[in-house]
Amino acid sequence: MPTLAELAVEASTCTRCPLSAGRTQVVWGEGDPHARLMVVGEGPGREEDLQGRxxxxxxxxxxxxxxxxEAGLRREQVYIANVVKCRPPGNRDPLPAEIAACRPYLETQVELIGPEVVLTLGNFSTRLLLDTTEGITALRGRAYPWGPAGxxxxxxxxxxxALRGGGEVQARMRADFVRAKQILAGAATGP
Structure with missing residues (x-):
């Protein structure tokens, strides 16, 4: 199996989908390659495309x-990635074919990092990783056993x-981050 660095080099020249034609650079992911918590978002925006982060x-x-x-963690202590590695034009939602093209990259990232907790941000990462059509509003507020490594x-x-939705959405997010912290604390202390 390739390393994260080798996979990042491979992804940097990826042309599996049309998003590659409009990118400034691939936004691979960053953070601790042995992180206990992995954060998975949707896809890069304008600033991410420009900075590659x-x-x-x-x-x-x-x-x-x-x-x-809420989790007592710095960015450097987690690993942050996205479902798609290239910016969709105009920050539109990624298309199913684009998600499918990038899925092997994300799956390998998760496998190599081996996080204890995966925190998904929004509909696209949650639906992909839980293999569901349910929306984030119905799915959030709980924790789900996931993946072959438990x-x-x-x-x-x-x-x-949350930036658009104000205080109530941010309060719910805060509760979810606390939930992730509690799971990590339980995993550290054992049953």
Whole structure:
């Protein structure tokens, strides 16, 4: 199996879908390659495409704040990735074919990192990883056993939705980040 670095090099020249034609650069992911918590979003926005890093705009600032305040973690202590690695034009939703093209990259990232908890941000990552058509509003607020290694998936709203939705959405996100922290604390102390 390739390493994260080898896979990032492969992805940097990927042309599996039309998103490759409009990107500035692939936004692979970043963070601790042995992280206990992995955060999975939808796809890069304008700032992410320019910088080549996930969640660096306003959504990223909120993500960093919630990680610190509710989970007690710094960005460097988690691994952050997206479902699609290239920016959809105009920040539109990724199309099913684009998600399918990038899915092997995400699956390999998850396998190599081996997180204990996967925190999904929004509909696209949650639906993909839980293999469901249910929406985030119905799915969040719970934890789901997930993956062959016995990880737990905690779905929450996307930070962009919280920025638009105000205090109530942010309060629910905070509760989900606390849930992820509690699961990690339970995993660290054992049964």
């Amino acid at each position: 996930p969640f660096v705009g306003r959504s990223g600032q909120l993500l960093d704040r919630l990680l610190a305040e 990880a737990v998936l905690v779905p929450t709203f996307h930070p962009a939705a």
